[in-house]
Amino acid sequence: MAEIIRIAGAPDNNAEPQSLPRNIEAEAALLGALMIDNRLVEDVQLKLRSEHFFEPLHGRIYDAILRMTDKNMIANPVTLKPMFDADETMKEVGGAAYLAQLTGSGAAIIGARDFAQQIYDLALLRSLVGVGRDMVEGALDTSEDVAPLEQIERAETELYRVAEQGGGEGKAKSFGEATRLAVEMAQKALNSGGHLSGVTTGLDSLNGKIGGMHKSDLMILAGRPGMGKTSLATNIAFAAAQRFVRDQEDGIDPAKSVGAPTAFFSLEMSADQLATRILAEQSGISSENLRMGKISQQEFRSLARAAAELENLPLYIDDTPGLTIAALRTRARRLKRQKGVGFVVVDYLQLLQGTGRGSAGDNRVQEISEISRGLKQLAKELDCPVLALSQLSRAVEQREDKRPQLSDLRESGSIEQDADMVWFVFRGDYYLAAKQPADDHPDFAAWQEEMQRIYGLAEVIVAKQRHGATGKIRLKFDSRITKFSDLAEEAYLPEHR
Known part of the structure; x- marks a missing residue:
């Protein structure tokens, strides 16, 4: 020896x-x-x-x-x-x-x-x-x-x-262990009001369709420019963080909360721009007026009150531009370790960079594949939902019906393949506004009537869902304060397909 x-x-x-x-x-x-x-x-x-x-x-x-x-x-x-x-x-x-x-x-x-x-x-x-x-x-x-x-x-x-x-060896779970996890998930859904087993989106109609955002899931939220992707993602991120705080105040075990501390990686907008949107949403003051200072003393007091209430919100914004997928995963792990983050938002996927040097032609398709695969791996590593925003190709604009389809996902089919859920956000009034005829045009009255019917309405189309059915949810969108909310009559409408 x-x-x-x-x-x-x-x-x-x-x-x-x-x-x-x-x-x-x-x-x-x-x-x-x-x-x-x-x-x-x-x-x-x-x-x-x-x-x-x-x-x-x-x-x-x-x-x-x-x-x-x-x-x-x-x-x-x-x-x-x-x-x-x-x-x-x-x-x-x-x-x-x-x-x-x-x-x-x-x-x-x-x-x-x-x-x-x-x-x-x-x-x-x-x-x-x-x-x-x-x-x-x-x-x-x-x-x-x-x-x-x-x-x-x-x-x-x-x-x-x-x-x-050192995190423990990978091993097969017995059916008994798997059953216990399933029962815990069902209990969580029951305690939250009967339909929510994952992290809340803050929208009852969307929660009802998807059951919340589940651990280790990669969700893609896609839409053409102007549809409100970032607004919806910001609303969801805020709702998850706010629900976590509320559950803590109510003495609910953090592990059983349907909220979560949230990391928001904003590669397009700065942290203060995102904060302005959230303050506008919470105070009810137009974000445009906030930026330009067109507010009264009363509105400013409402703003200050909203800011004070949100001061300890567990919502962490990283607005570093040009992040690689490797750097984003490193930062997300750090936030998980330091802040206990349980939900990650990335705005948006195409602004991330791969680890390779090239980014043109075929290399870009490979790069997007690497990024979407990396985001799915991140969701599994951190055992939390990841919501990634994505652009859509211009093919949408060439069709009469502007509602997006899975084939419109830009640059790579791997996005659809890696995602557990794909959501599209669509606002008909955006496209109708672009077709406004002159006031004296014979079609103006018909256009005005149609605009009044659909103004402020939005659809979230669940085009792919591993856990359940696809379909669409109608929402209300207030562009003044960039806020999506449930339609009051949604519960009384037949299911939309």
Whole structure:
């Protein structure tokens, strides 16, 4: 045993003032226990991999044991011997006799699981040391362009990867576990009023159609310019954050709240512009008047009161332009860790950048595919809903019926494929206003009548939903304060398809 320790440890001790975390004896004891009782393999193989062993020879022996047991063959020093006859490191430590030496202590069987856990923990510590070393080397190297923020984001990504490895092994859930999760979801829906099992959108009619925004779901909200995509996304983000605060005040367990602290990544509008929209919505003052200062003293007092009420709202706005999908995921993870964010909004998808350099022609299609895939992975990583806004192609404008279709999603079919839900926002009055005839035109009266009928009405078309039916919801839209709300008579209307 001393010989193998010297072979494994000597190079590191000579090269570094402080050796890397490891326990060669625990590795040897675990391998011996696995060869004595192959049933222990089932307990450790879900978490422990060969690269977690500090001594490479031990990693190879571990792999060989897994291969043998996977074939339902006995893995012991005799059956493993042929696999290591040509292994030079094995020859240096005594050849096949070393395998027999590993099984010398039967007492190791009792502590096998503890040995496996320690080997795994020490491997994570070595990964952490590696990340730290790379950070130091990168920070000291000024031969290339100095980009400290990129280095920080890269380091955060690497640290998250190490943390993710330590987050528990992936495993199949028993039907009993899956059933408990389903019952918890149903209980949450019951407690919220009978229809809401995910994060609220703040709109009862939309909640009724989709059941709320569910964990690990990627939702795409798309529409042509002027339809109110950002307004609807802002309304939903505010409603989720506000409901979380209200549930906390009512003493509801945060895990059972249908609200959530929200991260809003605004790649198009600045944080103060978004804040102005929310203040306009809450105070009832036109956002245009707010920007231009055309408000009375009474309105200003209403504004100040609304601002004071929203001061502690758990809504976090990141308006950094030109984010890559990797940087956005890093920032979202940070907000999840620091602020407990449970809902992410991205405005909008096409303004994100991929990790590749090219962005024209075919590369752009690949880049959008990478971005939509990255957003879906983010939803699964953070175990929270992600709402991403998307542009639509101009094909909509060429049709008589301007209502969007799934084929209108711009630049990549992967958006539709990766999304769990696709919503389109459509306002007929926007298009009708563009067709206004002159006041003395024979068609003006008919146009005016039609405009009065549909003015301020909007539709959210649920074009794809993994969890339920598609269809459309009619809403009211107040363009003055950029607010979507439920139609009063919606509950009495037949379902729209």
